Amino acid sequence: MNRLSGEEWQGGHYLSVPLSSHTHTNAHLQRHTRTHTHTHTHTFTLSRVVPSVAALMTWLHSAAFTRRLARSIAYLFPSGLFDNKAKPLMKHPDEVFPKQRAVQWGADGRPFHFLFYTGKQSYYSLMHDTFTKALAVEKHQDRLRGKGLFTQDAKQISLVGSRWLLKEELEELLVETISDHDYARFIQLMERLLSLPYCSAEEDFVQRYRRQLEIQSSKQQVQPLQYDQHGVAYSTGDGRRKTATGTVLLRDSGSGSISINGTNYVHYFPVLQDREQLMFPLHFMGVLGRFDMQCSVSGGGHSSQAGALRLAISRAMLSFLSEGQVETMRQAGLLTPDPRIKERKKPGQEGARRKFTWKKR
Amino acid sequence: MALHRLSFRLRQTVAQVRPLHGSGCGQQQEAVGMELETRPETLSIFRTQENDPACQSEQHLGQYYTVPPSHFHTVFPHGLPPRYQQQVKTFNEGCVMVRQPALELISHLKRADYSKPTMRYLLYGVKGSGKTMSLCHTVHYCSTQGWLVLHIPDAHLWVKNCKELLPSSYHASRFDQPIQASNWLRNFRTTNEHFLSKIKLRQRYVWTKRESTEEGRPLGELVDMGVSRVKSSSDVVGAVLKELRLQAGGTEGGFRLAVAVDGVNGLWGRTTLKKEDKSPVAPEELTLVHNLRKMINNDWCGGAVIATLSQTGSLYAPSSAYLPQELLGEEGFDSMDPFVPVPVSLYSEKEFESCYLYYLDRHWLQHPHSRTEEGKKELIFLSNRNPSVLERLCAFL
Numbered sequence: 001m002n003r004l005s006g007e008e009w010q011g012g013h014y015l016s017v018p019l020s021s022h023t024h025t026n027a028h029l030q031r032h033t034r035t036h037t038h039t040h041t042h043t044f045t046l047s048r049v050v051p052s053v054a055a056l057m058t059w060l061h062s063a064a065f066t067r068r069l070a071r072s073i074a075y076l077f078p079s080g081l082f083d084n085k086a087k088p089l090m091k092h093p094d095e096v097f098p099k100q101r102a103v104q105w106g107a108d109g110r111p112f113h114f115l116f117y118t119g120k121q122s123y124y125s126l127m128h129d130t131f132t133k134a135l136a137v138e139k140h141q142d143r144l145r146g147k148g149l150f151t152q153d154a155k156q157i158s159l160v161g162s163r164w165l166l167k168e169e170l171e172e173l174l175v176e177t178i179s180d181h182d183y184a185r186f187i188q189l190m191e192r193l194l195s196l197p198y199c200s201a202e203e204d205f206v207q208r209y210r211r212q213l214e215i216q217s218s219k220q221q222v223q224p225l226q227y228d229q230h231g232v233a234y235s236t237g238d239g240r241r242k243t244a245t246g247t248v249l250l251r252d253s254g255s256g257s258i259s260i261n262g263t264n265y266v267h268y269f270p271v272l273q274d275r276e277q278l279m280f281p282l283h284f285m286g287v288l289g290r291f292d293m294q295c296s297v298s299g300g301g302h303s304s305q306a307g308a309l310r311l312a313i314s315r316a317m318l319s320f321l322s323e324g325q326v327e328t329m330r331q332a333g334l335l336t337p338d339p340r341i342k343e344r345k346k347p348g349q350e351g352a353r354r355k356f357t358w359k360k361r
Numbered sequence: 362m363a364l365h366r367l368s369f370r371l372r373q374t375v376a377q378v379r380p381l382h383g384s385g386c387g388q389q390q391e392a393v394g395m396e397l398e399t400r401p402e403t404l405s406i407f408r409t410q411e412n413d414p415a416c417q418s419e420q421h422l423g424q425y426y427t428v429p430p431s432h433f434h435t436v437f438p439h440g441l442p443p444r445y446q447q448q449v450k451t452f453n454e455g456c457v458m459v460r461q462p463a464l465e466l467i468s469h470l471k472r473a474d475y476s477k478p479t480m481r482y483l484l485y486g487v488k489g490s491g492k493t494m495s496l497c498h499t500v501h502y503c504s505t506q507g508w509l510v511l512h513i514p515d516a517h518l519w520v521k522n523c524k525e526l527l528p529s530s531y532h533a534s535r536f537d538q539p540i541q542a543s544n545w546l547r548n549f550r551t552t553n554e555h556f557l558s559k560i561k562l563r564q565r566y567v568w569t570k571r572e573s574t575e576e577g578r579p580l581g582e583l584v585d586m587g588v589s590r591v592k593s594s595s596d597v598v599g600a601v602l603k604e605l606r607l608q609a610g611g612t613e614g615g616f617r618l619a620v621a622v623d624g625v626n627g628l629w630g631r632t633t634l635k636k637e638d639k640s641p642v643a644p645e646e647l648t649l650v651h652n653l654r655k656m657i658n659n660d661w662c663g664g665a666v667i668a669t670l671s672q673t674g675s676l677y678a679p680s681s682a683y684l685p686q687e688l689l690g691e692e693g694f695d696s697m698d699p700f701v702p703v704p705v706s707l708y709s710e711k712e713f714e715s716c717y718l719y720y721l722d723r724h725w726l727q728h729p730h731s732r733t734e735e736g737k738k739e740l741i742f743l744s745n746r747n748p749s750v751l752e753r754l755c756a757f758l
Binding site: 256263264265266267272275276279282283286288289 | 487488680681735738739741742743744745747750754
C-alpha cells in the first residue's frame, strides 16, 4: 500500500501559512499568501488510505452507483456540476487572510526601515511624517509672516460629512496592531495639524485618513401624495412592531378623528400610553388637528399594536412633509422600525435569561 | 380707583355677553352687579350665575353653575358618580355643566301633561359621556321644583355583590336584600324629609304578628320602621313605592313624583347572585327589582321616569355596547317601550373649552405646558373630548 505523500494531500487546499511575521526559521524561505486556484477536483484515492476496500471500489465503478450519482447531482446541483452559477462561492484570499507584512530585513539580516526596532515601525513613521508636514506648514506660515502676507482666513480643509479613521481601520492600513493610546495620540497630532491656518497645503494627506459619512436620510423613500375624487390629499403607510402589523390611511384637512378597525381610538386603546404613542408623530410635527385617520391593525398586544400604528402614521406623514422635516423625524427615531422581538428560551434555563433556581446541595 | 374702573368695564362686558333673561329671574341681574363690585374675578365665560335649573336655557349651554352647598347633602346623598364626589370635595364646590341633554329633559318635564300616564325618558350614550351627571342635573331641577324624588343611584348594585339574600316573607319564591334596601331607605329619607310627614298611608300594612302600620300614619313612620327593622326593609321599600304610585297624581295634596334610575339595564339582565343550591337568581326573583319594575311601568300618572343606561356596572354586556336595544335586551326594551330617548354625546368644542377653563380656574391643571395652545390640542387628542377620560387625564397634570 502506498501512503499518501504530504504534497499530494495538500494539493488544492489552502495552505496553512504562519501568520506571525516574526517566525525566522522557515519564513525567510517562504513568501506570504500564494494565490490559490479555484479547482475543486482533487485526486483522492481511497484505496491508498484504506487497504481492503476493493469491494467498495467495484461498487463505486458500477452502473448502479453511476445512476445514483447522476440523480444526486441532478438534485443537489440543478444547473449541473459545471455551470458557472454552480461554482462554489469563495471569498477572495485577501478577504479571508489578513494582510501580512513582507519580510522586513535584507539578506544580511539588517532591517530595511530605520524604525524597525521600535516594534511599530509604520505607526511611528506615520507620526514622523505628520509632524514633518506640520513643521513645514509652520515654516511656510513664518515665511508669509515675514513677507507680511499672512492672513487668518486662508482656505480651510472642509471636514463636514467625514470622520476620522477608526482604530481598526488604521490598524488595517498600517498592517500592525496599535494601542488605544497610540490611536489617541495620532488623532491629537492630526487635529494639531488642522489647527494651523495654512494646513490646506496638506489636504490630500489629511483626507487619506478620513472617511465620508453616508447621509442617512437620502435612503428614505417618500411616496408621492395621492388625491381622491374630492381633491383631498391622502396617503397610506404601514408599520410593524413585534408581530403586530398596522396600516393607516391619512387624510388631509380633517378634524383629528381617528378610527381603528372601525371603533373609536379612545375605546380601542383605553390605556393612556397607547394613545400617547399615536399622538407622538403628529404632536412632534405640530399637525395635531389636521389629519383624519383610518387605521387597521392586527396581531400582537395593545402596546405593540400602538407601536406599529405609530410607525405607520410616521411613514404616511412623510408625503406631507418637506425634506428637512423628514430628517428631523428620522433623527427623532420615528421612522426606525423597532427591531426588538421576544428572545428565544434556551434549554437548561427557565426563560430567555432566567436560570433555574440554584440549589447549593 | 382702578378697581372701580375695572368693575365698570366688567359690567359693560356683562351686558354685552349675557342679555337680560325673563322676568322671573330678573333679580339675578342686580345680584350679579353686586357680586361684581365685590369680587370682579367671578366673571368668566365658563361660569353662569344662574343656579336655578328651572331658569337655565340655551344661552347657558356649556357653562358651569354651582349647586348651593345646602342642597348638596339633601338632594344628592347617594346619586353622584364617585369621582365627581371626590372632585367636589377637592374643589370645595359642586359645579355642574349645563348641557344639551339635561336641558332637553327639563324642557320636556316642564311641558308634560301630568294627568296622562307617565312619560319615560332614557338617557343613553357612550361610556363616560355624562349620562349620570345629566340625570343628577334633572334631579336637582325636580327637587327645586318641589317634586318628590325617588333616586336609585345604581340599579346594578341590587343585582350583584349581595352578601345576604333572605327568602322573602311576603312572597315565597322571592328574595330580600336587607342591607341594600335599608341603605336606600336611609338616603330616601334624607332627600325627601319634608314629604314624609305630609303623605299619609292609605292601607294597613302588617309586618309580623305583633307589628303593623295603620292606615293614615305618615310615610315617615313607615320609612323609619324600614330603616330600623332591617329584616323587613325590602318589603317596606315595596310598600313605599306602592303608596307613592297611588298618591302621585292625586288632586288633593298632590305632588309630582320623579323616579330617577341610573343603570336601568340592570333590572332586566342577569344577576351574579346564586341561591343556596348554586342556581342563578333571576332579577324577577328579587323583591327590590320586582317592585322597581312595577314603578317603571307607565300605569300611574303624575310624574316622570328618568332612566340612564350604563355599561360600566352592567353584567354580561360587551364593553362596546351603548345603544338601548343592546343594553336593555328584548325584555327590557319591551317593558320600557314607549320611551323618549335622549342621546348624550361627547363634549362639543364649546363645552370642552368650558371644562378646560374651569380646570384652569380651579388650578387643577398645574403643568405649565397645559396652559398653552399646544397643550390644549394634546388634551383634545388624548381624550377625544370624552368627559370622563378628560377628567382622569387632568387628574395627574
